[in-house]
Amino acid sequence: MTRIAFLGVGHLAEAMIEGLLRDQQTVPHLALSPRGQGPKLAERHELELAECNSTLISGADIVFLATRPADAIAAICHLPWRPEHILVSACAGVPIAHLEKAAAPARVMRIMPLTAASLGASPTTAFPSFPEVQALLARLGPVIVLENEAQFETATVSAAIYGWAQSLIGLGRDWSVAHGMSPEAARELAATTFVAAGRMIAERPEPVETLIANLATPGGITERGLAVLSEHGAKEGWTAACDAVLAKLTDGRAGRRP
Numbered sequence: 001m002t003r004i005a006f007l008g009v010g011h012l013a014e015a016m017i018e019g020l021l022r023d024q025q026t027v028p029h030l031a032l033s034p035r036g037q038g039p040k041l042a043e044r045h046e047l048e049l050a051e052c053n054s055t056l057i058s059g060a061d062i063v064f065l066a067t068r069p070a071d072a073i074a075a076i077c078h079l080p081w082r083p084e085h086i087l088v089s090a091c092a093g094v095p096i097a098h099l100e101k102a103a104a105p106a107r108v109m110r111i112m113p114l115t116a117a118s119l120g121a122s123p124t125t126a127f128p129s130f131p132e133v134q135a136l137l138a139r140l141g142p143v144i145v146l147e148n149e150a151q152f153e154t155a156t157v158s159a160a161i162y163g164w165a166q167s168l169i170g171l172g173r174d175w176s177v178a179h180g181m182s183p184e185a186a187r188e189l190a191a192t193t194f195v196a197a198g199r200m201i202a203e204r205p206e207p208v209e210t211l212i213a214n215l216a217t218p219g220g221i222t223e224r225g226l227a228v229l230s231e232h233g234a235k236e237g238w239t240a241a242c243d244a245v246l247a248k249l250t251d252g253r254a255g256r257r258p
């Protein structure tokens with residue numbers, strides 16, 4: 001059985017571990033590093049808790065790295081890496097070249113899951129392709145493999161958009177409550193409206209523009225609201241936010257459009 005380790009057990013690792021353990025019929029072998037949520041999760045799910053990071057790496061085939069980006073390189077330096085290891089980093093903005101140098105001779109993959117991994121509903125981006133890792137990630141939701149690292153950085157902006165979408169859902173709930181709905185109904189409606197919008201575009205074959213045009217009938221409520229959003233610079237604000245995240249991820253190396 002493939003032995004999987006988590007180096008750095010915080011919020012993201014917890015969501016991934018919960019997602020990996022959802023199917024109790026085929027539970028993978030998981031070992032955790034001893035800091036953060038490691039002891040608590042090891043006890044709760046009866047997982048192996050390593051004494052130290054060296055022991056953790058020695059006993060693993062695939063190592064998920066989920067420390068904060070600033071801690072990533074220090075966490076993987078001077079560990080007993082082997083050529084058979086696959087180091088799978090979820091650390092935003094930490095380039096493959098830096099990871100490869102610090103974890104030589106291990107092979108390196110980058111991924112960007114979302115906390116919806118705990119529900120098996122995380123779109124997880126990945127580069128480069130390692131089919132055995134992708135098979136594991138498929139337990140967390142759809143896996144989207146990018147063609148190069150620049151595309152991967154662009155795709156990582158979606159991890160921030162995930163939070164913005166939740167913020168928009170919160171705004172929608174608050175507005176509905178302020179206009180008389182109960183908080184429970186307002187929350188359910190706001191959240192499931194976003195789920196419905198996403199599912200239509202993910203699952204229907206029509207072009208996105210066609211699906212939107214079908215909704216934005218002339219003189220209708222969707223058209224009216226889109227016009228007001230446009231007057232308030234919604235598109236420019238959205239684009240600027242995406243550009244800012246990409247620039248932060250790449251230290252300004254990417255994201256400059258003509």
Ligand SMILES: NC(=O)c1ccc[n+]([C@@H]2O[C@H](COP(=O)([O-])OP(=O)(O)OC[C@H]3O[C@@H](n4cnc5c(N)ncnc54)[C@H](OP(=O)(O)O)[C@@H]3O)[C@@H](O)[C@H]2O)c1
Binds near residue numbers: 034
């Ligand atoms: N949170 C998300 O939704 C999300 C989504 C996608 C990607 N990510 C990426 O996932 C990574 C983790 O984010 P997070 O929100 O889960 O952070 P977090 O909650 O702060 O967890 C990071 C954990 O790493 C531990 N750690 C740091 N250095 C270590 C070392 N040398 N050995 C063992 N453990 C070490 C920390 O332990 P201590 O508490 O003892 O310092 C902490 O428990 C980030 O790089 C982020 O870019 C996060």
